[in-house]
Amino acid sequence: MLHFKTKNYLFLGFIFLLFIFVHYLGWLNPIERGVFALTIPISTKINHWRIASQDFYSYFSNQKAMANDYNSCLEKNKTSEIGEAKLKDLEKENIELRKQLQFFHRHNFTNVTADVVGQSADSVEKMVIINVGEAEGIKFGQPVIVSDGILIGTIAKVEKNISMVRLINDNQSKVGATILNKDGSLGVVEGGYGLSVRMNFIPRNETVLVGDQIITSGLEENIPRGLLIGEVAIAENEAYQPFQQAVLTTATDLSKLIIVSVLIPS
């Protein structure tokens, strides 16, 4: 049984306050960096396993597709080399990087490319950890993209060598957006609806159709116009609501992020 006296509670409270104080002063930085150095490689490995295993789960969710894929896999195996898997992985990375590079050429942005090394330790947040930080010029609020300019989130926390990206499906994420329809409807894309993302505050008199693409509006300080967010999956225009809403399908699978780029205003 725990025998806690008043002095123990006071001591615990003192230690807690001391922790907060020395953390913000940066005196614990060497220990924190040591913990990151120990855990980030493990987290990176686990993240890669997760992405591979997600393919594995979806592989078994459809028996017919599984049988087809299995047969084609057997065919492929006859001619494939041992290093094919590694080559494919590199090829995928190369395509991804080329797409991102083309985007930067067109839009005159400076960028920092990063690997996704893990996810937030708390299930309340939908965040990913990337392996670039203050040292590379990353700052709070900068947009993070994949592929040919697809917005996945914004920087929520920056450490010296790592940063945390708040994904657009996080419950505290809000991004100004516009729909590519004839009215150019403006609204706010918000997360926090389970697996889906919604666009709110769309004027009721404007026409929103399923399949309309949604891009960033450029009305926020750090986020440029034209980053693709997704497309309209369901449009909800209720008579008793002041605004209409749209449920979005994100342009990329937010659970399978490997390489991302942070956009830095030039």
Added chain:
Amino acid sequence: MKLLWKTFLFFISVLSILVIHIFVINFLPFPFNHLNIAFSSLLLFFTINQTQKIIWLSLAVSYFSELFNAIPFGINIAATIGALLIISWFQVNIITNRSEYMVFLSLALGTALYRFLFVIFLTVSNYFLHHESLSYQEIAKDLAWEVLLSSLVLFLFYFIITKLFRSLRIRRIKTEIIYG
């Protein structure tokens, strides 16, 4: 030498809990990634053996897990320690039965309490820092999964382990104090 060995064991325990927690969050698919291994395992250790050592262990584990999320520093530590101390009071004064089911109840109650304190602290912090308000509906769903899975998995783990190692069972109180 003994102190050095104890310190080493302490850091190994902290690191192991942290790595298992990161593994579960990163690797398992929804809803199993809602298993809160860090807090639930600390709560289980605390239920089996209510000593101050577990409080210090939880302080270290929650401090290091704070580094892997973007919430204001201190919220996770305060919620963890607060929930453990409150559950300790509950176990002494309310859930006095020392059966296996008490372990399950303690785990469920403790995890819910932890998340409740966490959300309260986060709401207060968001209010003062002028951050976006939380989506409570979404948090309620996450909480339900977390409480259900964490308490169930840790209870099953405890149940199996105690069948194998009898010494880990919670000891019944052998002395009685008669008042009046």
